[in-house]
Amino acid sequence: MTLAFTAPDAGTGPLTWGQAAIWDAIERTRPDDRYFNFGRVLKIPGERTPEEVAAALAGLLATHGALRTRLDLSGPRPTQRLAAGGELPLLLSTAAPEELVAELTAEPFDYEAEWPLRVALVTDGRRVSHVVLAFCHLAADGFGAEVAVRDLRMLLLRGAERLAERPPAPRPLDLAHWQAGPEGRRIAERAARLWERVPREVMFDGAAGAADRPRVWRAQLDSPAMDLAVRAVAARYRTSTSTVLLSATAALVGRATGRERCAVLPIVSNRFRRDMAEIVGMVSQEGVFAVDGVDRPFGTLLRAADSATLRAYRSAFHDPSDRVNGDWVQPLCCFNDQRLARPGPAPCPPEEIRAALPATTLRWPLSQDRLNCRFCVHVSGNLQISVTADTAYLPRAAMERFLYDLESVLVAEAGA
Structure with missing residues (x-):
């Protein structure tokens, strides 16, 4: 028709x-x-x-x-x-x-x-x-x-x-x-100042070796145990499940790149304004989440993450053309929580989390030659976490290890 x-x-x-x-x-x-x-x-x-x-x-x-x-x-x-x-x-x-x-x-x-x-x-x-x-x-x-x-x-x-x-x-x-217009420019200038205040630390700036063919791959972990663990950790530290996952991602990116300071770009919906809540349009943009000491114990890191997360959200509603000095983070390391309904914090007995571990599965749903990011974590479903990466900077074996380490860190922090 x-x-x-x-x-x-x-x-x-x-x-x-x-x-x-x-x-x-x-x-x-x-x-x-x-x-x-x-x-x-x-x-x-x-x-x-x-x-x-x-x-x-x-x-x-x-x-x-x-x-x-x-x-x-x-x-x-x-x-x-x-x-x-x-x-x-x-x-x-x-x-x-x-x-x-x-x-x-x-x-x-x-x-x-x-x-x-x-x-x-x-x-x-x-x-x-x-x-x-x-x-x-x-x-x-x-x-x-x-x-x-x-x-x-x-x-x-x-x-x-x-x-x-x-x-x-x-x-x-x-x-x-x-x-x-004038109001938009004022908001853009405030966001640009937030980007300027972030200390420079480039993630995935050195190639790890020869890339696969195709060059870009995605590994996806489906983990009911991690879903329970994330909610339990969020309840313990009185924060959101998204902040828990973003902080854990930053910690493991620091481990993978050998850096104590980590900069990750979380994709933010930017629908906090009343006049934007109902818009059909592309309003989501990346903010900049930067945190020091990602090699410290995860609980300590998570306590410091709320303020960094708030700054990331404030920096996301910005004019990309203002970010002349922001190219040091883009398009290197991103985090995208795509869950439309995000389960809230909820305590969970450790034995229940351990019992769910055998249900974890890993698969490779995507490969292609080009992508704007070198590394991106996507969160979807209940709970599906994927790593999409340029294999010249993070080989497939390291992608798989990253996802299993993410599960291990969060399950351990939940006491399981």
């Missing part, structure tokens, strides 16, 4: 800070930039025909300008172009939703010519059971995609009138103009 959509607004403008940051990552990763594509699946409520679902999708595109925004690369700097209408192809398929996610995210987007959303409908010809959405990362981050899925479900259940009752959804174009 072809979906025609219209909207009351259009315009052009600079990129937002988040768009500029992900565009830099995309350019560093090409031609393997499909890496940044991601998908979502919505199970259709009730009985809906393909035409009814298409109408709801048209309403979604009209509501959220990010989904009808493309790049203009003709000038000295990329700009964004918001369109008032167009046509979006819809794939009709009988395949499983998971297969369609893989299919729709397998190829890079054409950032100038293609809409930043690909859609498939799982249908038997008369009714649709699932909608599969593949997002270009320029258009949405993980939380933005969840807003889009929620609004699509609302459109299917209650129609466009219900969405029209609330204030208009913010657009990346509006955010870009605000960021370029």
Whole structure:
């Protein structure tokens, strides 16, 4: 099918800070930039025909300008172009939703010519059971995609009138103009000063040897024991599970690189402002987490980590073009907690944690030639932790050892 959509607004403008940051990552990763594509699946409520679902999708595109925004690369700097209408192809398929996610995210987007959303409908010809959405990362981050899925479900259940009752959804174009204005510049300058105050310590600056082919690999550890341990450690030290994992990552990065001071870039959602909570857009950016003495006992390190984590969050909402002297940390060492629902702290008996250890598994789900990072830890699911690394700087055996050491450190700190 072809979906025609219209909207009351259009315009052009600079990129937002988040768009500029992900565009830099995309350019560093090409031609393997499909890496940044991601998908979502919505199970259709009730009985809906393909035409009814298409109408709801048209309403979604009209509501959220990010989904009808493309790049203009003709000038000295990329700009964004918001369109008032167009046509979006819809794939009709009988395949499983998971297969369609893989299919729709397998190829890079054409950032100038293609809409930043690909859609498939799982249908038997008369009714649709699932909608599969593949997002270009320029258009949405993980939380933005969840807003889009929620609004699509609302459109299917209650129609466009219900969405029209609330204030208009913010657009990346509006955010870009605000960021370029006086208030945005004041915030950007404060963030730039935070970056400038971080002592320089370069992670993964020396090659460890010959790289594998492909050069970039991902190792993923699924560890129910680590999930329990992280929550128990967070409860003991009265902090978040994300801070526990970030601090443990920093400690092991220090061990891997032979440094007592560690700088890691956590990816921060930046949805702390009320006007940004509901935006479909790329607002996530990296902050800078820097801590000394990563070779000290983990509990001692964790006590010092809360203030470093807060500074990292404050530094994340920044203009990448201001970070002239910040290239010493990027794109070397990143941390991305992608969990949309993060389990809170919870004590756990050590014997329960030990009993879960045999369920740990490790696999290698990804390999490719190029990536903007030399090293990145991703946290997802319950609890899946992966290391994606340039094997010239961290060989595959060291990646595997890193993940098992992470589990060991946290399980031991939980007393198991």
